[in-house]
Amino acid sequence: MPPAAATELSGAALRRTILQQSKRAGVGHIGSALSVADLVAALYGGVLNIPSPDHPDRDRFVLSKGHAVLAVYAALAIRGIIPVEQLDTYCGDGSLLGVHPEHVLPGIDFSTGSLGHGLSFGVGAALAARMQGSARRIFVLLSDAECNEGSVWESVMVANHHALANLIVMVDANGQQALGYTDDVLSLSPLDDRWRAFGWDVHVVDGHDIAGIAATIGRLDTTQGRPHVLIARTVFGKGVSYMERQIKWHYSPMSDAEYAQAMAEIEAGG
Amino acid sequence: MRGAFVRTLTALAADDPRIVLLTGDLGYMALEPFSERFPERFFNLGVAEQNMVGAATGMAEAGFVPFAYSIATFAALRPFEFIRNGPVWHRLPVRIVGCGGGFDYGPQGTSHHALEDLGVMRTLPGLTIVAPADHRQMATALAATWDVEGPVYYRIGKDDRTEVPGLDGRFRPGHAETVREGEDVLLLACGSITPEATKAADALAAGGVRAGVAVVASIQPAPVDDLVALLARVPVVLTVEAHVVSGGLGSLVAEIIAERGLGTRLVRCGVRTAPDGVSGSQAWMQAAHGLSAPALAETARAALDRRAG
Secondary structure: OOOOOOOOOOHHHHHHHHHHHHHHHOOOOHHHHHHHHHHHHHHHHHHOOOOOOOOOOOOEEEEOOHHHHHHHHHHHHHOOOOOHHHHHHOOOOOOOOOOOOOOOOOOOOOOOOOOOOHHHHHHHHHHHHHHOOOOOOEEEEEEOHHHHOHHHHHHHHHHHHOOOOOEEEEEEEOOEEOOEEHHHHOOOOOHHHHHHHOOOEEEEEEOOOHHHHHHHHHOOOOOOOOOEEEEEEOOOOOOOOOOOOOHHHHOOOOOHHHHHHHHHHHHHHO | OHHHHHHHHHHHHHHOOOEEEEEOOOOOOOOHHHHHHOHHHEEEOOOOHHHHHHHHHHHHHOOOEEEEEEEHHHHHHOOHHHHHHHHHHHOOOOEEEEEOEEOOOHHHOHHHOEOOHHHHHOOOOOOEEEOOOOHHHHHHHHHHHOOOOOOEEEEEOOOOOOOOOOOOOOOOOOOOEEEEEEEOEEEEEOHHHHHHHHHHHHHHHHOOOOEEEEEOOEEEOOOHHHHHHHHOOOOEEEEEEEEEOOOOHHHHHHHHHHHHOOOOEEEEEEEOOOOOOOOOOHHHHHHHOOOOHHHHHHHHHHHHHHHHO
8 A cells, every 4th residue: 555645644635525425425424424534544644554455464443433434435545445436436326335334345344333343343353463473453443422332341341351452442532422412311421530440541632633643552552561542532523613513413414505614614724 | 062062173273273262251161171272262251242252253354263152042142233243244254152052051041041043043144053963963063164154153052962863973064964764754853952853753653653853953054955855755844943933943944845835734843932930951841842752742643633634
Protein backbone atom coordinates (compact mmCIF):
# COMPACT_ATOMS: atom_id res chain seq x y z
CA MET A 1 0.00 0.00 0.00
CA PRO A 2 1.50 3.39 -0.95
CA PRO A 3 1.95 5.84 1.90
CA ALA A 4 -0.80 8.43 2.04
CA ALA A 5 -0.04 12.12 1.95
CA ALA A 6 -0.87 13.70 5.30
CA THR A 7 -3.02 16.32 3.64
CA GLU A 8 -5.12 13.62 2.03
CA LEU A 9 -6.02 11.56 5.06
CA SER A 10 -7.39 14.34 7.22
CA GLY A 11 -10.52 14.39 9.31
CA ALA A 12 -11.96 16.87 6.82
CA ALA A 13 -11.30 14.53 3.91
CA LEU A 14 -13.14 11.71 5.66
CA ARG A 15 -16.00 14.03 6.61
CA ARG A 16 -16.34 15.20 3.00
CA THR A 17 -16.82 11.59 1.84
CA ILE A 18 -19.13 10.80 4.75
CA LEU A 19 -21.41 13.68 3.80
CA GLN A 20 -21.22 13.08 0.05
CA GLN A 21 -22.02 9.39 0.26
CA SER A 22 -24.68 9.75 2.96
CA LYS A 23 -26.40 12.35 0.80
CA ARG A 24 -26.07 10.35 -2.40
CA ALA A 25 -27.42 7.19 -0.73
CA GLY A 26 -30.03 9.05 1.33
CA VAL A 27 -29.13 7.27 4.57
CA GLY A 28 -28.35 8.19 8.16
CA HIS A 29 -25.75 7.25 10.79
CA ILE A 30 -24.02 10.48 9.75
CA GLY A 31 -23.46 11.80 13.26
CA SER A 32 -21.75 8.56 14.37
CA ALA A 33 -19.40 8.54 11.39
CA LEU A 34 -18.48 12.19 11.96
CA SER A 35 -17.86 11.37 15.62
CA VAL A 36 -15.17 8.78 14.83
CA ALA A 37 -13.70 10.53 11.77
CA ASP A 38 -10.63 11.83 13.57
CA LEU A 39 -9.99 8.52 15.36
CA VAL A 40 -10.16 6.75 12.00
CA ALA A 41 -7.95 9.40 10.44
CA ALA A 42 -5.36 8.80 13.14
CA LEU A 43 -5.48 5.03 12.60
CA TYR A 44 -5.23 5.06 8.80
CA GLY A 45 -3.02 8.15 8.71
CA GLY A 46 -0.08 6.36 10.27
CA VAL A 47 -0.96 4.36 13.39
CA LEU A 48 -2.02 1.12 11.69
CA ASN A 49 0.77 -0.95 10.21
CA ILE A 50 -0.78 -2.47 7.07
CA PRO A 51 1.89 -3.61 4.57
CA SER A 52 -0.99 -5.10 2.57
CA PRO A 53 -4.63 -5.85 3.43
CA ASP A 54 -3.97 -9.59 3.69
CA HIS A 55 -0.50 -9.50 5.26
CA PRO A 56 -0.57 -11.97 8.17
CA ASP A 57 1.34 -9.62 10.46
CA ARG A 58 -0.62 -6.47 9.70
CA ASP A 59 -2.24 -4.73 12.61
CA ARG A 60 -5.87 -5.77 12.92
CA PHE A 61 -8.67 -3.25 13.24
CA VAL A 62 -12.18 -4.10 14.44
CA LEU A 63 -14.78 -1.39 14.03
CA SER A 64 -17.08 -2.77 16.66
CA LYS A 65 -19.48 0.15 16.26
CA GLY A 66 -20.07 -0.97 12.71
CA HIS A 67 -22.67 1.72 11.96
CA ALA A 68 -19.85 4.27 11.63
CA VAL A 69 -18.10 2.34 8.86
CA LEU A 70 -18.55 5.04 6.24
CA ALA A 71 -15.62 6.81 7.87
CA VAL A 72 -13.54 3.65 7.35
CA TYR A 73 -14.63 3.24 3.72
CA ALA A 74 -13.46 6.80 3.13
CA ALA A 75 -10.08 6.02 4.71
CA LEU A 76 -9.70 2.77 2.73
CA ALA A 77 -10.33 4.70 -0.49
CA ILE A 78 -7.80 7.37 0.35
CA ARG A 79 -5.23 4.72 1.27
CA GLY A 80 -5.88 2.97 -2.05
CA ILE A 81 -7.10 -0.27 -0.46
CA ILE A 82 -10.42 0.06 -2.29
CA PRO A 83 -10.95 2.09 -5.48
CA VAL A 84 -12.36 5.56 -4.89
CA GLU A 85 -15.11 4.82 -7.41
CA GLN A 86 -16.30 1.93 -5.23
CA LEU A 87 -17.50 4.49 -2.69
CA ASP A 88 -20.31 5.31 -5.08
CA THR A 89 -21.73 1.82 -4.54
CA TYR A 90 -22.37 2.62 -0.86
CA CYS A 91 -25.82 1.20 0.04
CA GLY A 92 -26.42 0.19 -3.57
CA ASP A 93 -27.82 -3.11 -4.80
CA GLY A 94 -25.19 -5.84 -4.80
CA SER A 95 -22.62 -3.65 -3.04
CA LEU A 96 -20.01 -4.78 -0.52
CA LEU A 97 -20.28 -1.33 1.04
CA GLY A 98 -23.30 -1.56 3.31
CA VAL A 99 -24.19 0.50 6.35
CA HIS A 100 -22.23 -2.03 8.42
CA PRO A 101 -18.88 -3.57 7.42
CA GLU A 102 -18.38 -6.90 5.66
CA HIS A 103 -15.04 -8.70 5.96
CA VAL A 104 -15.31 -9.72 2.31
CA LEU A 105 -14.32 -6.13 1.45
CA PRO A 106 -10.53 -5.72 1.26
CA GLY A 107 -9.30 -3.81 4.30
CA ILE A 108 -12.11 -4.98 6.59
CA ASP A 109 -10.73 -7.56 9.03
CA PHE A 110 -14.01 -8.39 10.80
CA SER A 111 -17.69 -7.98 10.00
CA THR A 112 -19.70 -6.17 12.64
CA GLY A 113 -23.02 -4.44 13.10
CA SER A 114 -24.39 -6.09 16.23
CA LEU A 115 -22.93 -4.19 19.17
CA GLY A 116 -20.93 -6.10 21.74
CA HIS A 117 -19.18 -8.54 19.41
CA GLY A 118 -16.06 -6.72 18.24
CA LEU A 119 -14.04 -6.75 21.42
CA SER A 120 -14.34 -10.53 21.71
CA PHE A 121 -12.89 -10.84 18.19
CA GLY A 122 -10.11 -8.55 19.34
CA VAL A 123 -9.37 -10.68 22.42
CA GLY A 124 -8.96 -13.78 20.26
CA ALA A 125 -6.88 -11.90 17.70
CA ALA A 126 -4.60 -10.62 20.47
CA LEU A 127 -4.18 -14.09 21.98
CA ALA A 128 -3.41 -15.42 18.51
CA ALA A 129 -0.78 -12.76 17.86
CA ARG A 130 0.89 -13.63 21.15
CA MET A 131 0.87 -17.37 20.40
CA GLN A 132 2.39 -16.68 17.00
CA GLY A 133 5.08 -14.43 18.45
CA SER A 134 3.93 -11.57 16.26
CA ALA A 135 4.39 -7.92 17.22
CA ARG A 136 1.17 -6.97 15.46
CA ARG A 137 -1.36 -5.00 17.46
CA ILE A 138 -5.12 -5.30 17.62
CA PHE A 139 -7.23 -2.13 17.59
CA VAL A 140 -10.91 -2.17 18.50
CA LEU A 141 -13.15 0.88 18.24
CA LEU A 142 -16.20 0.74 20.52
CA SER A 143 -18.93 3.22 21.15
CA ASP A 144 -19.62 4.34 24.69
CA ALA A 145 -23.20 3.10 24.53
CA GLU A 146 -21.92 -0.22 23.21
CA CYS A 147 -20.57 -0.70 26.71
CA ASN A 148 -24.21 -1.32 27.72
CA GLU A 149 -23.65 -4.80 26.30
CA GLY A 150 -22.66 -7.32 28.96
CA SER A 151 -20.53 -9.19 26.46
CA VAL A 152 -18.18 -6.18 26.28
CA TRP A 153 -17.33 -6.67 29.93
CA GLU A 154 -16.75 -10.41 29.47
CA SER A 155 -14.05 -9.46 26.99
CA VAL A 156 -12.74 -6.65 29.20
CA MET A 157 -12.20 -9.16 32.01
CA VAL A 158 -10.54 -11.76 29.82
CA ALA A 159 -8.21 -9.23 28.17
CA ASN A 160 -7.04 -8.04 31.56
CA HIS A 161 -6.63 -11.55 32.96
CA HIS A 162 -4.45 -12.55 30.03
CA ALA A 163 -2.50 -9.24 30.09
CA LEU A 164 -3.18 -8.54 26.43
CA ALA A 165 -0.88 -5.55 26.05
CA ASN A 166 -1.15 -5.86 22.28
CA LEU A 167 -4.84 -4.96 22.47
CA ILE A 168 -5.74 -1.28 22.12
CA VAL A 169 -9.35 -0.25 22.53
CA MET A 170 -10.66 3.16 21.63
CA VAL A 171 -14.04 4.17 23.04
CA ASP A 172 -15.81 6.81 20.98
CA ALA A 173 -17.21 8.62 24.02
CA ASN A 174 -19.64 11.04 22.44
CA GLY A 175 -22.19 10.66 25.22
CA GLN A 176 -25.03 9.77 22.91
CA GLN A 177 -26.91 6.72 21.75
CA ALA A 178 -29.81 5.98 19.47
CA LEU A 179 -32.64 7.29 21.59
CA GLY A 180 -30.93 9.73 23.94
CA TYR A 181 -27.88 10.81 25.88
CA THR A 182 -25.96 7.96 27.50
CA ASP A 183 -26.25 9.42 30.98
CA ASP A 184 -30.03 9.49 30.56
CA VAL A 185 -30.48 6.08 28.90
CA LEU A 186 -28.06 3.90 30.86
CA SER A 187 -25.29 5.75 32.59
CA LEU A 188 -21.77 4.34 32.58
CA SER A 189 -20.19 7.39 34.13
CA PRO A 190 -17.42 7.63 35.06
CA LEU A 191 -16.44 5.44 32.11
CA ASP A 192 -12.68 5.76 32.61
CA ASP A 193 -12.91 4.60 36.21
CA ARG A 194 -14.92 1.57 35.18
CA TRP A 195 -12.23 0.44 32.73
CA ARG A 196 -9.57 1.23 35.32
CA ALA A 197 -11.42 -0.92 37.87
CA PHE A 198 -11.20 -3.82 35.42
CA GLY A 199 -7.43 -3.46 35.34
CA TRP A 200 -6.87 -1.66 32.05
CA ASP A 201 -4.31 1.00 31.22
CA VAL A 202 -6.65 3.97 30.70
CA HIS A 203 -5.95 7.17 28.74
CA VAL A 204 -8.54 9.91 28.39
CA VAL A 205 -7.87 11.80 25.17
CA ASP A 206 -9.41 14.41 22.91
CA GLY A 207 -10.97 12.26 20.20
CA HIS A 208 -10.60 15.02 17.63
CA ASP A 209 -6.88 15.65 18.18
CA ILE A 210 -5.38 13.37 15.54
CA ALA A 211 -1.77 14.11 16.47
CA GLY A 212 -2.52 13.66 20.15
CA ILE A 213 -4.25 10.32 19.56
CA ALA A 214 -1.34 9.05 17.47
CA ALA A 215 1.16 10.27 20.06
CA THR A 216 -0.68 8.56 22.91
CA ILE A 217 -0.79 5.27 21.02
CA GLY A 218 2.86 5.64 20.09
CA ARG A 219 3.81 5.73 23.78
CA LEU A 220 1.95 2.52 24.71
CA ASP A 221 3.94 -0.57 25.61
CA THR A 222 2.24 -3.21 23.48
CA THR A 223 4.75 -5.94 24.32
CA GLN A 224 3.89 -6.53 27.96
CA GLY A 225 1.63 -5.33 30.71
CA ARG A 226 -2.00 -4.43 30.64
CA PRO A 227 -4.40 -3.93 27.74
CA HIS A 228 -4.91 -0.30 26.77
CA VAL A 229 -8.00 1.81 26.34
CA LEU A 230 -8.29 5.34 25.03
CA ILE A 231 -11.45 6.98 26.28
CA ALA A 232 -11.77 9.39 23.37
CA ARG A 233 -13.92 12.36 24.23
CA THR A 234 -15.74 13.14 21.02
CA VAL A 235 -18.58 15.30 19.75
CA PHE A 236 -21.37 13.47 17.99
CA GLY A 237 -21.80 15.00 14.52
CA LYS A 238 -18.45 16.80 14.85
CA GLY A 239 -17.85 19.45 12.18
CA VAL A 240 -21.45 20.14 11.22
CA SER A 241 -22.93 22.68 13.59
CA TYR A 242 -26.54 21.64 13.39
CA MET A 243 -25.69 17.96 13.88
CA GLU A 244 -23.40 18.32 16.87
CA ARG A 245 -24.83 16.67 20.00
CA GLN A 246 -28.22 16.23 18.31
CA ILE A 247 -29.94 12.86 18.77
CA LYS A 248 -31.80 13.30 15.48
CA TRP A 249 -28.64 12.76 13.46
CA HIS A 250 -28.17 9.18 14.57
CA TYR A 251 -30.72 8.19 11.93
CA SER A 252 -31.75 11.16 9.79
CA PRO A 253 -30.59 11.72 6.21
CA MET A 254 -29.87 15.27 5.00
CA SER A 255 -32.06 17.55 2.89
CA ASP A 256 -30.39 19.41 0.01
CA ALA A 257 -30.11 22.60 2.06
CA GLU A 258 -28.70 20.73 5.05
CA TYR A 259 -26.17 19.02 2.81
CA ALA A 260 -25.02 22.30 1.29
CA GLN A 261 -24.57 23.86 4.70
CA ALA A 262 -22.73 20.79 6.04
CA MET A 263 -20.28 20.73 3.14
CA ALA A 264 -19.68 24.46 3.45
CA GLU A 265 -18.90 24.09 7.14
CA ILE A 266 -16.46 21.23 6.49
CA GLU A 267 -14.69 23.22 3.77
CA ALA A 268 -14.51 26.27 6.03
CA GLY A 269 -13.38 24.26 9.05
CA GLY A 270 -10.83 22.27 7.06
CA MET B 1 -18.05 -39.80 24.09
CA ARG B 2 -16.48 -36.88 25.88
CA GLY B 3 -13.42 -38.95 26.71
CA ALA B 4 -13.14 -40.08 23.09
CA PHE B 5 -13.43 -36.48 21.98
CA VAL B 6 -10.62 -35.29 24.22
CA ARG B 7 -8.36 -38.26 23.44
CA THR B 8 -8.85 -37.84 19.72
CA LEU B 9 -8.39 -34.08 19.84
CA THR B 10 -5.20 -34.46 21.86
CA ALA B 11 -3.81 -36.91 19.31
CA LEU B 12 -4.72 -34.58 16.44
CA ALA B 13 -3.16 -31.63 18.26
CA ALA B 14 0.12 -33.49 18.51
CA ASP B 15 0.29 -33.40 14.72
CA ASP B 16 -1.22 -29.99 14.06
CA PRO B 17 -0.18 -26.88 16.00
CA ARG B 18 -3.24 -24.94 14.81
CA ILE B 19 -5.53 -26.81 17.21
CA VAL B 20 -6.46 -24.79 20.31
CA LEU B 21 -8.90 -25.78 23.06
CA LEU B 22 -11.01 -23.16 24.85
CA THR B 23 -13.44 -23.83 27.67
CA GLY B 24 -16.03 -21.78 29.46
CA ASP B 25 -14.81 -23.16 32.80
CA LEU B 26 -16.28 -26.62 32.29
CA GLY B 27 -14.77 -30.03 31.63
CA TYR B 28 -13.38 -31.00 35.04
CA MET B 29 -11.88 -34.51 34.91
CA ALA B 30 -12.38 -34.48 31.15
CA LEU B 31 -10.17 -31.94 29.39
CA GLU B 32 -6.97 -32.68 31.33
CA PRO B 33 -5.39 -34.96 28.70
CA PHE B 34 -5.28 -31.94 26.40
CA SER B 35 -4.65 -29.18 28.93
CA GLU B 36 -1.76 -31.03 30.58
CA ARG B 37 -0.09 -31.94 27.31
CA PHE B 38 -0.62 -28.61 25.55
CA PRO B 39 -0.96 -25.95 28.26
CA GLU B 40 0.10 -23.23 25.82
CA ARG B 41 -2.84 -24.11 23.57
CA PHE B 42 -5.45 -24.45 26.31
CA PHE B 43 -7.43 -21.47 27.61
CA ASN B 44 -10.06 -21.50 30.31
CA LEU B 45 -11.72 -18.22 29.35
CA GLY B 46 -14.03 -18.20 32.33
CA VAL B 47 -17.79 -18.35 32.57
CA ALA B 48 -18.22 -16.12 29.53
CA GLU B 49 -19.46 -18.04 26.51
CA GLN B 50 -20.14 -15.04 24.29
CA ASN B 51 -16.56 -13.87 24.61
CA MET B 52 -15.32 -17.43 24.14
CA VAL B 53 -16.99 -17.78 20.75
CA GLY B 54 -15.91 -14.29 19.67
CA ALA B 55 -12.35 -14.96 20.80
CA ALA B 56 -12.36 -18.24 18.90
CA THR B 57 -13.36 -16.25 15.83
CA GLY B 58 -10.44 -13.87 16.31
CA MET B 59 -8.06 -16.81 16.70
CA ALA B 60 -9.40 -18.57 13.63
CA GLU B 61 -8.91 -15.44 11.52
CA ALA B 62 -5.24 -15.67 12.45
CA GLY B 63 -4.98 -19.29 11.30
CA PHE B 64 -5.84 -21.35 14.37
CA VAL B 65 -8.50 -24.07 14.63
CA PRO B 66 -10.08 -23.34 18.01
CA PHE B 67 -12.44 -25.75 19.76
CA ALA B 68 -14.79 -23.93 22.16
CA TYR B 69 -16.15 -26.33 24.78
CA SER B 70 -19.03 -26.11 27.22
CA ILE B 71 -22.23 -27.88 28.19
CA ALA B 72 -24.40 -27.97 25.08
CA THR B 73 -26.97 -25.44 26.27
CA PHE B 74 -24.27 -22.93 27.19
CA ALA B 75 -22.15 -23.64 24.10
CA ALA B 76 -24.95 -23.45 21.55
CA LEU B 77 -27.79 -21.38 22.95
CA ARG B 78 -26.22 -18.67 25.09
CA PRO B 79 -23.80 -17.39 22.41
CA PHE B 80 -25.98 -18.18 19.40
CA GLU B 81 -25.65 -14.73 17.84
CA PHE B 82 -21.87 -14.87 18.35
CA ILE B 83 -21.80 -18.16 16.45
CA ARG B 84 -23.87 -16.60 13.67
CA ASN B 85 -21.93 -13.34 13.46
CA GLY B 86 -18.56 -14.92 14.21
CA PRO B 87 -17.49 -18.18 12.57
CA VAL B 88 -20.56 -18.65 10.38
CA TRP B 89 -20.56 -15.14 8.91
CA HIS B 90 -16.77 -15.09 8.60
CA ARG B 91 -16.62 -18.71 7.34
CA LEU B 92 -13.88 -19.51 9.83
CA PRO B 93 -12.93 -22.92 11.27
CA VAL B 94 -14.25 -22.50 14.80
CA ARG B 95 -15.52 -25.72 16.38
CA ILE B 96 -18.30 -25.36 18.96
CA VAL B 97 -18.39 -28.39 21.23
CA GLY B 98 -21.60 -28.89 23.19
CA CYS B 99 -21.37 -31.65 25.77
CA GLY B 100 -24.48 -33.43 26.97
CA GLY B 101 -26.83 -33.03 24.02
CA GLY B 102 -30.28 -34.22 25.11
CA PHE B 103 -30.88 -35.46 28.67
CA ASP B 104 -27.28 -36.50 29.43
CA TYR B 105 -27.19 -34.16 32.41
CA GLY B 106 -30.48 -35.66 33.70
CA PRO B 107 -30.80 -34.64 37.37
CA GLN B 108 -29.00 -31.32 36.76
CA GLY B 109 -32.37 -30.16 35.51
CA THR B 110 -33.92 -28.10 32.77
CA SER B 111 -31.09 -25.57 32.43
CA HIS B 112 -28.74 -28.41 31.46
CA HIS B 113 -31.03 -30.32 29.07
CA ALA B 114 -30.00 -29.45 25.52
CA LEU B 115 -33.20 -30.03 23.60
CA GLU B 116 -33.13 -27.20 21.05
CA ASP B 117 -29.49 -27.03 19.96
CA LEU B 118 -29.81 -29.02 16.74
CA GLY B 119 -32.83 -26.98 15.71
CA VAL B 120 -31.19 -23.61 16.11
CA MET B 121 -27.90 -24.77 14.63
CA ARG B 122 -29.66 -26.16 11.57
CA THR B 123 -30.79 -22.62 10.75
CA LEU B 124 -27.17 -21.69 9.99
CA PRO B 125 -26.07 -22.42 6.42
CA GLY B 126 -22.40 -23.24 6.14
CA LEU B 127 -22.24 -24.83 9.59
CA THR B 128 -21.34 -28.51 9.75
CA ILE B 129 -23.31 -30.29 12.49
CA VAL B 130 -22.15 -33.62 13.92
CA ALA B 131 -24.04 -35.60 16.57
CA PRO B 132 -22.27 -38.92 17.17
CA ALA B 133 -24.15 -41.89 18.56
CA ASP B 134 -21.37 -43.42 20.65
CA HIS B 135 -17.75 -42.92 21.64
CA ARG B 136 -16.29 -44.87 18.74
CA GLN B 137 -18.26 -42.84 16.23
CA MET B 138 -17.20 -39.70 18.11
CA ALA B 139 -13.55 -40.50 17.48
CA THR B 140 -14.10 -41.31 13.83
CA ALA B 141 -16.30 -38.27 13.24
CA LEU B 142 -13.83 -35.88 14.87
CA ALA B 143 -10.94 -37.27 12.84
CA ALA B 144 -13.05 -36.90 9.68
CA THR B 145 -14.32 -33.37 10.30
CA TRP B 146 -11.94 -31.41 12.52
CA ASP B 147 -10.26 -29.77 9.53
CA VAL B 148 -13.26 -29.13 7.26
CA GLU B 149 -13.73 -25.65 5.86
CA GLY B 150 -15.96 -23.37 7.89
CA PRO B 151 -17.35 -23.90 11.37
CA VAL B 152 -18.57 -27.12 13.02
CA TYR B 153 -20.98 -27.82 15.87
CA TYR B 154 -20.31 -31.06 17.73
CA ARG B 155 -23.17 -32.31 19.89
CA ILE B 156 -21.52 -34.89 22.10
CA GLY B 157 -22.56 -37.14 24.96
CA LYS B 158 -20.89 -38.08 28.22
CA ASP B 159 -21.07 -41.87 27.94
CA ASP B 160 -17.73 -43.46 27.01
CA ARG B 161 -18.79 -47.10 27.48
CA THR B 162 -22.01 -47.87 25.60
CA GLU B 163 -21.61 -48.86 21.97
CA VAL B 164 -24.29 -48.92 19.31
CA PRO B 165 -24.36 -52.54 18.05
CA GLY B 166 -23.30 -52.78 14.44
CA LEU B 167 -22.08 -49.22 14.11
CA ASP B 168 -18.41 -50.06 14.61
CA GLY B 169 -17.50 -46.38 14.76
CA ARG B 170 -18.49 -45.71 11.16
CA PHE B 171 -18.97 -42.07 10.13
CA ARG B 172 -18.97 -40.35 6.75
CA PRO B 173 -19.93 -36.69 6.29
CA GLY B 174 -23.23 -36.43 4.43
CA HIS B 175 -24.11 -40.08 4.95
CA ALA B 176 -26.32 -42.18 7.22
CA GLU B 177 -24.93 -45.39 8.69
CA THR B 178 -27.22 -48.41 8.67
CA VAL B 179 -26.73 -50.62 11.71
CA ARG B 180 -29.65 -52.99 11.22
CA GLU B 181 -31.71 -53.98 8.21
CA GLY B 182 -35.51 -54.32 8.33
CA GLU B 183 -38.29 -53.54 5.90
CA ASP B 184 -41.37 -53.15 8.17
CA VAL B 185 -40.29 -49.99 9.94
CA LEU B 186 -37.17 -47.81 10.04
CA LEU B 187 -35.80 -46.08 13.12
CA LEU B 188 -33.53 -43.10 12.45
CA ALA B 189 -31.58 -41.92 15.47
CA CYS B 190 -28.87 -39.46 16.40
CA GLY B 191 -26.85 -38.79 19.52
CA SER B 192 -26.57 -40.63 22.79
CA ILE B 193 -30.15 -41.91 22.68
CA THR B 194 -29.35 -44.16 19.72
CA PRO B 195 -28.92 -47.34 21.85
CA GLU B 196 -32.60 -47.00 22.83
CA ALA B 197 -33.51 -47.20 19.15
CA THR B 198 -31.49 -50.39 18.62
CA LYS B 199 -33.00 -51.96 21.75
CA ALA B 200 -36.45 -51.02 20.47
CA ALA B 201 -35.62 -52.77 17.20
CA ASP B 202 -34.64 -55.87 19.18
CA ALA B 203 -37.98 -55.80 20.99
CA LEU B 204 -39.86 -55.35 17.73
CA ALA B 205 -37.98 -58.26 16.18
CA ALA B 206 -38.99 -60.44 19.11
CA GLY B 207 -42.57 -59.68 18.17
CA GLY B 208 -42.02 -60.43 14.51
CA VAL B 209 -41.64 -56.86 13.29
CA ARG B 210 -38.62 -56.34 11.06
CA ALA B 211 -37.22 -52.99 12.18
CA GLY B 212 -34.24 -51.32 10.54
CA VAL B 213 -32.04 -48.79 12.31
CA ALA B 214 -29.78 -46.12 10.81
CA VAL B 215 -27.66 -43.54 12.58
CA VAL B 216 -27.74 -39.95 11.33
CA ALA B 217 -24.70 -38.35 12.92
CA SER B 218 -24.03 -36.02 9.99
CA ILE B 219 -26.94 -33.68 10.59
CA GLN B 220 -25.46 -31.03 8.32
CA PRO B 221 -24.60 -31.70 5.55
CA ALA B 222 -27.69 -33.88 5.71
CA PRO B 223 -27.47 -37.37 4.24
CA VAL B 224 -30.29 -36.63 1.81
CA ASP B 225 -29.55 -39.28 -0.81
CA ASP B 226 -29.01 -41.99 1.81
CA LEU B 227 -32.22 -41.10 3.57
CA VAL B 228 -34.25 -41.02 0.37
CA ALA B 229 -33.00 -44.51 -0.43
CA LEU B 230 -33.73 -45.80 3.08
CA LEU B 231 -37.15 -44.20 3.30
CA ALA B 232 -38.24 -45.62 -0.05
CA ARG B 233 -37.98 -49.14 1.37
CA VAL B 234 -40.29 -48.77 4.38
CA PRO B 235 -43.91 -47.75 4.98
CA VAL B 236 -43.19 -46.15 8.38
CA VAL B 237 -40.21 -44.30 9.83
CA LEU B 238 -39.61 -43.19 13.40
CA THR B 239 -37.12 -40.44 14.16
CA VAL B 240 -35.56 -40.85 17.61
CA GLU B 241 -33.86 -37.87 19.20
CA ALA B 242 -33.39 -36.39 22.66
CA HIS B 243 -34.53 -33.04 21.31
CA VAL B 244 -37.76 -31.19 20.78
CA VAL B 245 -39.62 -32.54 17.78
CA SER B 246 -39.22 -29.29 15.86
CA GLY B 247 -35.99 -28.35 14.19
CA GLY B 248 -33.90 -31.48 14.72
CA LEU B 249 -33.74 -34.90 13.11
CA GLY B 250 -37.52 -35.27 12.89
CA SER B 251 -37.85 -31.99 11.04
CA LEU B 252 -34.94 -32.88 8.77
CA VAL B 253 -36.62 -36.15 7.75
CA ALA B 254 -40.00 -34.42 7.37
CA GLU B 255 -38.41 -31.92 4.99
CA ILE B 256 -36.91 -34.69 2.89
CA ILE B 257 -40.17 -36.67 2.75
CA ALA B 258 -42.14 -33.58 1.75
CA GLU B 259 -39.63 -32.16 -0.73
CA ARG B 260 -39.05 -35.51 -2.41
CA GLY B 261 -42.73 -36.43 -2.41
CA LEU B 262 -42.14 -39.70 -0.58
CA GLY B 263 -45.02 -41.76 0.73
CA THR B 264 -43.37 -42.87 3.95
CA ARG B 265 -45.33 -42.14 7.11
CA LEU B 266 -43.22 -40.24 9.66
CA VAL B 267 -43.53 -40.46 13.43
CA ARG B 268 -41.31 -37.97 15.23
CA CYS B 269 -40.25 -39.28 18.65
CA GLY B 270 -38.90 -36.47 20.81
CA VAL B 271 -39.86 -33.88 23.37
CA ARG B 272 -43.26 -32.27 22.84
CA THR B 273 -43.92 -30.55 26.17
CA ALA B 274 -42.61 -27.48 27.97
CA PRO B 275 -40.39 -27.96 31.02
CA ASP B 276 -42.50 -28.86 34.06
CA GLY B 277 -39.84 -28.72 36.76
CA VAL B 278 -39.55 -32.48 37.14
CA SER B 279 -36.19 -34.10 36.47
CA GLY B 280 -34.41 -37.40 37.01
CA SER B 281 -31.72 -39.60 35.51
CA GLN B 282 -31.05 -39.54 31.78
CA ALA B 283 -32.91 -42.84 31.36
CA TRP B 284 -35.82 -41.60 33.45
CA MET B 285 -36.08 -38.35 31.51
CA GLN B 286 -35.96 -40.20 28.23
CA ALA B 287 -38.67 -42.60 29.36
CA ALA B 288 -40.78 -39.70 30.60
CA HIS B 289 -40.78 -38.35 27.06
CA GLY B 290 -41.56 -41.64 25.38
CA LEU B 291 -37.98 -42.23 24.31
CA SER B 292 -37.19 -45.46 26.19
CA ALA B 293 -36.77 -48.61 24.12
CA PRO B 294 -40.13 -50.10 25.23
CA ALA B 295 -41.93 -46.83 24.50
CA LEU B 296 -40.31 -46.53 21.09
CA ALA B 297 -41.24 -50.11 20.25
CA GLU B 298 -44.83 -49.45 21.31
CA THR B 299 -44.94 -46.28 19.22
CA ALA B 300 -43.71 -48.26 16.21
CA ARG B 301 -46.28 -51.00 16.73
CA ALA B 302 -49.08 -48.46 17.08
CA ALA B 303 -48.01 -46.73 13.87
CA LEU B 304 -47.96 -50.03 12.01
CA ASP B 305 -51.34 -51.01 13.47
CA ARG B 306 -52.87 -47.72 12.34
CA ARG B 307 -51.52 -48.29 8.91
CA ALA B 308 -52.89 -51.85 8.83
CA GLY B 309 -56.22 -50.69 10.19
